[in-house]
Amino acid sequence: MKLYSYFRSSAAYRVRIALNLKGLSTEIIPVHLVKNGGEQHSDAYRQINPSELVPTLIDENFTLSQSMSILEYLEESHPEITLLPADMQQRALIRTFCQSIACDIHPLNNLRVLQYLQRNLKVTDEKKDQWYAHWIQLGMQSLEAQLQQSNGQFCFGEQPTLADCCLIPQIYNAKRFNIDLSGYPKIEAIYQHCLTLPAFLQASPEVQIDAN
DSSP, rough: OOOEETTOOOOHHHHHHHHHHOOOOOOOEOOOOOOOOGGGGGGHHHOOTTHHHHHEEEETTEEEEEHHHHHHHHHHOOOOOOOSOOHHHHHHHHHHHHHIIIIHHHHHSSSHHHHHHTSSSSSOOHHHHHHHHHHHHHHHHHHHHTTTTTOBBTTBBBSSOHHHHHHHHHHHHHHHOOOOOTTTTHHHHHHHHTTTTTHHHTTGGGGGOOOO
């Protein structure tokens, strides 16, 4: 398998965690989202992923984009190590949690949105940071509430799931932007625990081949 990735992309980070948890060997192909105006906009990459986003997974002759679709594909194609529980209702809760991040929080704060705010709408750095913090705080309130009935070291029990694959990159980004997360103790505890585990550490931005 090949994964087109950018070291700071939280969507690609999700997939890297899942690949590591499942013990799957993958060739990482960097796509720098800033250098040279963004390598994702090149003609060559557009042929691979018309949306001009990362990640993109290539599994033999099959190409798939969108991180949540990739996570579900990996879960179904490599079920030996599962990232979703057997219980149908628990699976639904985990998918709800994942989509709270992938659909509600991340799209408002990803790189192309922040660039548009600055380049096109001429928003100041201060206003951009306010925008980012607002949507993070609103999202974290929801995530912390969703975890109140959850017990264990991970989001949903004692085993990592797709929820943890999605949560850790989002918290990493929030901390990179100096967002105060002290009001979310469950989230912080899960984050700190996951950062002790090789699958998460090896997926972190700082150790990627394109880190700079």
